[in-house]
Amino acid sequence: MPKPPAVPKSAAARKRPPQRRAAPDAALADSGKAARSRRTQARILDAAEELFSHHGIYGVSIRDIADRAGVDTALLHYHFANKDGIYEAVMLRRAGDVNEARKRAMDDYARKSGGKPSIEGIVRAYMQPVFERLRTGGRGFNNYAALIALANNSALWGGGTVKEYFDPAVQRLVDLLRLALPKAREEDLYWGYQFLSGALTLSYSRNARIEGLSHGRCRANDYAAIEPRLVAWCAAGLRALGACR
Amino acid sequence: MPKPPAVPKSAAARKRPPQRRAAPDAALADSGKAARSRRTQARILDAAEELFSHHGIYGVSIRDIADRAGVDTALLHYHFANKDGIYEAVMLRRAGDVNEARKRAMDDYARKSGGKPSIEGIVRAYMQPVFERLRTGGRGFNNYAALIALANNSALWGGGTVKEYFDPAVQRLVDLLRLALPKAREEDLYWGYQFLSGALTLSYSRNARIEGLSHGRCRANDYAAIEPRLVAWCAAGLRALGACR
DNA sequence: ATTATCTATAGATCTATAGATAATGC
């Protein structure tokens, strides 16, 4: 976080204690050189994910990440070439899992509902994998989600390969909605997705404004409260959009 | 944008031509030292607004802003002390105007509708001043809106004094919604605002993802298409939230 | 022999300030 360098780091403070090659942890079943490398990379990505999600990609320096991961900056260049490489690796690490789960959930629901899926059912299936991971995926997934929210409201989104993971799940969502809302205009289905997406991402962003506004009645991370309300909200909105032609 | 220093700026390239004190523009009615100072500050804020909205506060250096404004970095420190000072000045410059307009629009609508405001009417009144400025306020306001969208999905929001401008308009909105939805739970009014806010800010963010997803059917800045749809969407959602107790 | 990691450092860039200078205001 090169930002408000709280205390301008003096050359002395900057100096990390010389790092001794940590002895390979014998207790770890998954030992060996390759495994150790993978664990190091994961530590680097965990650190980057956390820092990026709080400060954005330009609010974090390679050294910040290295310090938090407990390694030298040179190692980050070795594994990921440069900062963009780290950012992309962070974005991609969880992209496949969550979007495969979305497609699976929508496919399952489509099958289960026969030819008559409900809007609520479709929206719920699309969102459920994310909310599930927000509740049970620990700090890592919550950091990732906040980072996605940040990217979603910026010009950064289209940049990388992320959309190749996210877009197919969205298209599957729109395809199902088209079935359930046969009278809706094609463009309204996409506007509907856009509004849904905005409300969803704000819900797992780092913005906790609602807590102050509501005088503590709502907690920003109360996903048990958010999920059913957001499903109801989006379903009603989609129905209104689909009807007003 | 200190990021991908496209071409690493050499010391030579960095050197700006020595800046001669531009002769005061005699054609300008608004001359005089103070006026000139105000115009310079406005140029600096315009540059900062544009750059911040594209790259975020940490993706822009003071020198980037100075270069775009055509002044030296020392002048930015003279007028705004430091980068945070510039950022806050940018955020506050248009905050009063748009939120006063919101409150006025809601007050006018409340009066006009007697004791029976409709959800659509309330939501429209809240959003209208923003959409109006997006359409007619030129590049400056569009940059500002994109910056607000960026801040809204990050941890930066609460930081400054911005919320003192934005929060009262939100509370007025919630107060009117409470009248129109007497059966709604108090917390649902705030969740409703959160979802509305997410959909609204994404709509004026720099994310143009919808254009690709919809194969060109929707244009990200087509506010004439967005405004009525978003009003219908949010009204339906609020009604659903307010009813499901 | 190869791979993962650390040491040391070059070169660029950033923020911030001290001090000079030119215009305006009184």
Next chain:
DNA sequence: ATTATCTATAGATCTATAGATAATGC
């Protein structure tokens, strides 16, 4: 006399790489 602006520069920080070293793999 004051204010707005420019010149020059200090000091910190950033990214990236060359080269050394220690562990693993064959």
